[in-house]
Amino acid sequence: MVVTDSFFTFRISLFKSKHQNIMDAQNRRYFLKSSGLAALGLAFGPSLRAFAPSDKLRIAHIGLGGMGNAHMNWFAKLPEVDIVALCDVDAHHLAETRNKLRELHPKGPKVKLYEDFRRILDRKDIDAITCATPDHWHAAIATLAFQAGKDVYGEKPLSYDIGEGKIMLENLNRYNRVFQMGNQIHAGDNYHRVVELVKSGAIGNVHTVRLWKTGVPPELKGTTPAPVPSQLNWDMWLGPAPYTEYIPAKCHFTYRYFLDYSGGVFADFWCHIADIVFWSLQPKGLKNVTARGEKADGIADVPKWLDADFEFDNLKIHWSSTPPDVPGAAEKGIGAYFEGDKGTLICDYNTRSITINGETMTDIDYVPMSVKRSPGHQQNFVDAVKSRTQPESNLAYARGMTLPMHLALISYRLGRPVQWDASAEQFINDAEANALLHRQPRDKWKLI
Numbered sequence: 001m002v003v004t005d006s007f008f009t010f011r012i013s014l015f016k017s018k019h020q021n022i023m024d025a026q027n028r029r030y031f032l033k034s035s036g037l038a039a040l041g042l043a044f045g046p047s048l049r050a051f052a053p054s055d056k057l058r059i060a061h062i063g064l065g066g067m068g069n070a071h072m073n074w075f076a077k078l079p080e081v082d083i084v085a086l087c088d089v090d091a092h093h094l095a096e097t098r099n100k101l102r103e104l105h106p107k108g109p110k111v112k113l114y115e116d117f118r119r120i121l122d123r124k125d126i127d128a129i130t131c132a133t134p135d136h137w138h139a140a141i142a143t144l145a146f147q148a149g150k151d152v153y154g155e156k157p158l159s160y161d162i163g164e165g166k167i168m169l170e171n172l173n174r175y176n177r178v179f180q181m182g183n184q185i186h187a188g189d190n191y192h193r194v195v196e197l198v199k200s201g202a203i204g205n206v207h208t209v210r211l212w213k214t215g216v217p218p219e220l221k222g223t224t225p226a227p228v229p230s231q232l233n234w235d236m237w238l239g240p241a242p243y244t245e246y247i248p249a250k251c252h253f254t255y256r257y258f259l260d261y262s263g264g265v266f267a268d269f270w271c272h273i274a275d276i277v278f279w280s281l282q283p284k285g286l287k288n289v290t291a292r293g294e295k296a297d298g299i300a301d302v303p304k305w306l307d308a309d310f311e312f313d314n315l316k317i318h319w320s321s322t323p324p325d326v327p328g329a330a331e332k333g334i335g336a337y338f339e340g341d342k343g344t345l346i347c348d349y350n351t352r353s354i355t356i357n358g359e360t361m362t363d364i365d366y367v368p369m370s371v372k373r374s375p376g377h378q379q380n381f382v383d384a385v386k387s388r389t390q391p392e393s394n395l396a397y398a399r400g401m402t403l404p405m406h407l408a409l410i411s412y413r414l415g416r417p418v419q420w421d422a423s424a425e426q427f428i429n430d431a432e433a434n435a436l437l438h439r440q441p442r443d444k445w446k447l448i
C-alpha cells in the first residue's frame with residue numbers, strides 16, 4: 001500500500017485556526033477510513049513505544065553525502081542504536097554507504113535501502129531518523145517525520161527559511177517529538193567551559209561579540225543543463241525548491257553556493273559559532289540587521305564575503321568573513337571575540353583565551369564547572385529520545401539561534417538594512433522583506 005503525495009500535502013497543512021484544526025481532524029479521519037490505511041495498520045500516528053534503558057533505538061539515515069556518512073559512522077558506534085534503513089535519491093551514494101555500513105557492522109541488523117524517504121516514515125518499526133540532505137529539504141523531512149511519530153536528528157542550518165523553522169517547531173510540539181540539530185561542537189568541552197567563563201562575569205558585562213568565518217565559495221562554472229545521471233532522481237533532489245534543469249554545480253555539495261538551496265559559507269557556519277553566543281548570553285530583542293556583501297564569482301549567487309551587524313536589546317553581534325584585528329584572531333579560521341567591560345575572551349571550536357587587565361590566560365581556576373558535560377551529541381539525542389526530553393541543541397533553541405542568520409541573508413538580498421519586531425517575528429512596515437520570510441515550496445511539498 002502506497003501513501004500518496006497528496007496525503008502528505010494534506011498532512012502538513014499548518015498554522016491552523018481552531019476551525020481548520022477541526023476540519024483537518026475530520027478530513028484525516030475520512031481519508032484514513034476511505035483509504036483503508038488505518039485498517040491495515042499503515043496509517044501514521046505518534047509512536048507509542050516506551051523505552052527501557054536497555055532498548056535499542058531503530059534508526060534510519062536520510063541523505064548520504066559527506067555529512068550523512070558522518071551520521072552513519074557516529075550512530076553505528078552507539079551500542080543503543082540499530083541502523084535499519086538508509087535513504088538517498090542518488091543510488092550511488094546509497095550503495096556506497098550501504099557498503100561502508102556492512103564493513104562497520106558485518107553482522108548488523110538487516111538494512112533496507114530507499115530512494116523515497118516517505119517509505120521510511122511509513123514503517124512503524126523505526127523510532128528516529130537522521131537527516132543530512134541539502135538545507136532546502138530539512139523542514140519538510142523533519143515535519144513529515146514528526147507527523148509520522150519519528151524523532152529527528154537533523155542537520156544545520158535548521159531550515160531553509162524562517163517560516164519553515166516555525167512550522168517545524170509547531171509540529172514538534174503538536175506531535176510531542178524530540179529534535180536535535182547537528183551543531184555537534186555544542187557537545188565539546190571547550191564550548192561548555194566558555195559558557196561557564198562568560199556567565200561567571202569574569203570579563204564583566206558583555207556588550208559586543210564579533211563572529212567570523214574565513215573562506216570564499218569556489219568559482220563555479222557551467223550554466224548549460226546536462227543530462228540527469230541515471231542514478232539520480234533530480235526531481236526528488238529538488239523537492240520543495242523551484243524547478244530547474246539539472247546543472248551539476250547545483251547538485252551534490254556545491255548546492256550550498258546557491259540561494260535556492262542554502263546560503264553559502266555564512267549559512268554553513270553561522271550555527272556552529274553563533275551557538276556559543278546564544279548559549280552563554282541568550283540575546284533577546286533583535287531590532288536591526290544590516291548586511292553587506294558581494295556576489296560570489298562564477299554562477300553561484302551566495303555572498304562571496306558578508307559583513308553583518310545585529311542589534312539586540314543589550315548586545316551587538318557582528319559577523320564578518322575576515323577576523324577582527326585583535327591578538328589571536330588572525331590564526332583562527334572561525335571564531336568568536338567577546339568584549340566585556342572588564343576584559344575579553346576569544347575562542348574557536350577547541351581553544352579559548354581570556355584577557356583581563358592586559359593579562360592573558362586560558363582558564364580561571366576559581367570559576368566552578370557549572371555546566372553539565374555532554375555524553376556526546378549523538379548519545380545525548382539517544383538519551384533524549386528514550387527519556388522523552390529535549391536534547392542540547394533542541395529545536396526551540398536552534399530556531400532562535402538560526403533566525404538572525406536568515407534575517408541577514410534577507411538584508412543582503414535586498415541590499416539594505418532591515419528593522420525587526422522580535423515579538424511579532426515580522427519586519428516593521430516592510431512588505432518586501434516580509435515576503436522573504438517564507439518561500440512557497442513547489443507543488444506537493446507545500447507546508448501550509
Ligand SMILES: NC(=O)c1ccc[n+]([C@@H]2O[C@H](COP(=O)([O-])OP(=O)(O)OC[C@H]3O[C@@H](n4cnc5c(N)ncnc54)[C@H](O)[C@@H]3O)[C@@H](O)[C@H]2O)c1
Pocket residue numbers: 062063064065066067068087088089090093115117132133134135137155156157182183184236237238239251252253254268
Ligand atoms: N554539522 C556539520 O558540521 C555539517 C558539515 C557538513 C554539512 N552539514 C550539513 O549537512 C547537510 C548535507 O551536507 P553535505 O555536505 O553532506 O551535502 P551532500 O550534497 O554531500 O549530501 C547531501 C545528500 O543528500 C541527498 N539527498 C538530496 N535530497 C534528498 C532526499 N529528498 N532524500 C534523500 N536524500 C537526499 C543527496 O543525494 C546527497 O547524497 C547540509 O544541510 C549541510 O549544511 C553539516
